[in-house]
Amino acid sequence: MAHDVRYRVRGGGQLHGTVFIQGAKNAVLPMIGASLMASKGRTVLRNVPIIEDVRRAVELARAVGAKAELHEAERTLVIDASTLNSPVLPAEIAARFRGSFLFVPALLHRLGEAVIEGVGGCNLGSRNLDFHYNGFKRMGATVTEQVADNGDGTIHIKAGDLRGATLYCDTPSHTGTENLIMAAAMARGTTLIKNAALEPEVLDNIAILRAMGAEIRGGGTGFITVEGVGELSGVEHTVMPDRIDAGVFVMAAAITGGDLSLVGANLEHLGVAGDKLEQMGVEFHQQGAVLQVRRDRALRPINIITDEYPGFATDLQSPIMALSCLADGPSYIYERIFDGRFKLAGELGRMGADIEVDGNRAKVNGPSRLRGATVEAHDLRCGSALVLAGLAAEGETTITSAYYLDRGHAHTAERLRGLGADIVREEV
Numbered sequence: 126m127a128h129d130v131r132y133r134v135r136g137g138g139q140l141h142g143t144v145f146i147q148g149a150k151n152a153v154l155p156m157i158g159a160s161l162m163a164s165k166g167r168t169v170l171r172n173v174p175i176i177e178d179v180r181r182a183v184e185l186a187r188a189v190g191a192k193a194e195l196h197e198a199e200r201t202l203v204i205d206a207s208t209l210n211s212p213v214l215p216a217e218i219a220a221r222f223r224g225s226f227l228f229v230p231a232l233l234h235r236l237g238e239a240v241i242e243g244v245g246g247c248n249l250g251s252r253n254l255d256f257h258y259n260g261f262k263r264m265g266a267t268v269t270e271q272v273a274d275n276g277d278g279t280i281h282i283k284a285g286d287l288r289g290a291t292l293y294c295d296t297p298s299h300t301g302t303e304n305l306i307m308a309a310a311m312a313r314g315t316t317l318i319k320n321a322a323l324e325p326e327v328l329d330n331i332a333i334l335r336a337m338g339a340e341i342r343g344g345g346t347g348f349i350t351v352e353g354v355g356e357l358s359g360v361e362h363t364v365m366p367d368r369i370d371a372g373v374f375v376m377a378a379a380i381t382g383g384d385l386s387l388v389g390a391n392l393e394h395l396g397v398a399g400d401k402l403e404q405m406g407v408e409f410h411q412q413g414a415v416l417q418v419r420r421d422r423a424l425r426p427i428n429i430i431t432d433e434y435p436g437f438a439t440d441l442q443s444p445i446m447a448l449s450c451l452a453d454g455p456s457y458i459y460e461r462i463f464d465g466r467f468k469l470a471g472e473l474g475r476m477g478a479d480i481e482v483d484g485n486r487a488k489v490n491g492p493s494r495l496r497g498a499t500v501e502a503h504d505l506r507c508g509s510a511l512v513l514a515g516l517a518a519e520g521e522t523t524i525t526s527a528y529y530l531d532r533g534h535a536h537t538a539e540r541l542r543g544l545g546a547d548i549v550r551e552e553v
C-alpha cells in the first residue's frame with residue numbers, strides 16, 4: 126500500500142434519506158473463487174461491491190491466469206477462468222485479504238495443487254484454518270507447510286484426485302463450509318459436511334454453484350450433501366445485499382437519531398442483531414426490498430453475545446459497541462467468535478467512552494458524551510464503528526489506517542454525505 130487512507134468526520138447532525146446497500150463482501154469473495162472452477166463459459170457477477178477486497182480478488186484471479194474484468198460503474202465482474210494456469214497464490218496479494226483462501230478448491234480441481242504464500246484478513250486474534258485442511262486431507266489431499274528462514278510460511282496442498290468423504294467443522298465456519306462445499310463439488314462421489322454454516326452468504330454461494338452445475342443439498346440445515354460432478358460452467362448471478370453494510374447504516378440512523386430508507390436491506394438477514402437493535406429503541410419497517418429505520422427515543426442499553434448466524438454477527442459487534450456508548454446505562458458484550466476483537470474499546474476511550482474489557486467480555490458504561498479525536502481503525506469493523514462514533518461526536522474525528530474500512534465498505538463517505546453527514550475520505 127503506497128499511502129494511508131483516513132476519514133475525517135464532523136459529528137452532531139442527524140442522518141436522513143435513502144441509501145443503497147452494497148452487494149455482500151462475504152458472498153462475492155467465495156463466488157469469485159467458485160467462478161475459477163468453471164473450465165468453460167464466462168461468469169458474470171452483478172451487484173458486486175466496489176471494495177478493496179474485490180479489487181484484490183480480481184488481481185489474484187489474474188495472478189493465477191484467469192481473465193477478470195471489473196466494471197466498477199456497472200458493479201459487474203466478468204471472469205473467464207478457462208485460461209487458469211498458475212497454482213500459486215502470491216503473498217503480496219493473497220496476504221491482504223481473507224477471501225484469498227477461497228481460491229484453493231478451484232486450484233486443486235483445475236491444476237491439482239495450490240501453493241498458498243499467505244492468507245490475510247483482519248487481525249482478530251487466532252484465525253485457524255484446520256477445518257479446511259482436515260477436510261481437504263479427508264478427501265485425499267496432502268497438506269505440507271514450509272517455513273523460510275525469515276519465518277514466512279508457504280502451504281502446499283496437492284490433490285491428485287479428490288474423493289467424496291464425510292467431513293465436519295468443529296464449529297460452523299463460514300469460509301470453512303464454503304471451501305469444503307467447493308472442494309466436494311467436483312470430487313469423485315458423495316460428500317457429507319456436518320455442522321455446516323447457515324449464513325445467508327453461504328446459501329447464496331450454494332445457489333451460484335448449483336446454477337454452475339454442482340449438485341448440493343441441505344443448505345441452511347447444518348448438514349450439506351454434495352454429489353461431485355465432472356465439470357462446472359460460468360453463469361450470471363446477482364450477489365445478495367450485504368447484511369453487515371445494512372447493519373452499519375441502521376446504526377448510523379440510530380446513533381444520530383435519524384431516519385433512513387435502506388434500499389436492498391433485508392431485516393431477516395440481520396438475525397438476532399435486528400432484535401437487539403429494536404430492544405435498544407430502533408424502529409424497523411420492511412417495505413419490500415426497502416428497510417425503513419428510525420430512532421427517536423432514548424437508546425436503551427443492551428446485552429450482546431456474538432454467535433454464528435442467525436445469532437448476533439461478530440462483524441456487527443464493533444458497530445454496536447459504538448452505539449451502546451450512547452445508551453442510557455451499562456451494556457454487556459460477550460465476543461465468542463474471535464479472541465482479539467476489542468481494540469476498538471481503547472479508541473472509543475480516546476473519544477470519551479467508558480468501556481471495561483475483561484478477556485472476551487466488555488462492559489460499556491453509557492451514556493458517554495463522545496468528542497472528536499484522532500483514532501485508528503485496527504480492523505474493518507473497528508473502522509466502521511469509529512465512523513459511527515464520529516457521526517455522534519462533538520467536533521472532528523480523524524480515523525487513520527482506514528484502508529481496513531475500504532476493504533469491506535464501498536463509497537462510505539459519498540453514501541454518508543448523501544444522507545447529510547459531514548465526512549471526507551483522504552489519501553495521505
Ligand SMILES: CC(=O)N[C@H]1[C@@H](OP(=O)(O)OP(=O)(O)OC[C@H]2O[C@@H](n3ccc(=O)[nH]c3=O)[C@H](O)[C@@H]2O)O[C@H](CO)[C@@H](O)[C@@H]1O
Pocket residue numbers: 151154223224251252253254255256257258296297298299300301439440462463464
Ligand atoms: C471472508 C469472510 O467470509 N469472512 C467472514 C468469515 O470469516 P472466517 O470464515 O474466517 O470465519 P470462521 O467462521 O471460519 O471463523 C470463526 C471462528 O472459527 C475458528 N476456526 C475457523 C476455521 C477453522 O478451520 N478453524 C477454526 O478454529 C476461527 O479461529 C474463529 O475463531 O466469518 C466470520 C465470522 O462470521 C466473519 O467475521 C468474517 O467477516
Ligand SMILES: C=C(OP(=O)(O)O)C(=O)O
Pocket residue numbers: 222223224245246247249440505506533
Ligand atoms: C473479519 C472480517 O473479514 P475477513 O474475514 O475478510 O477478514 C470482517 O468482514 O469483519
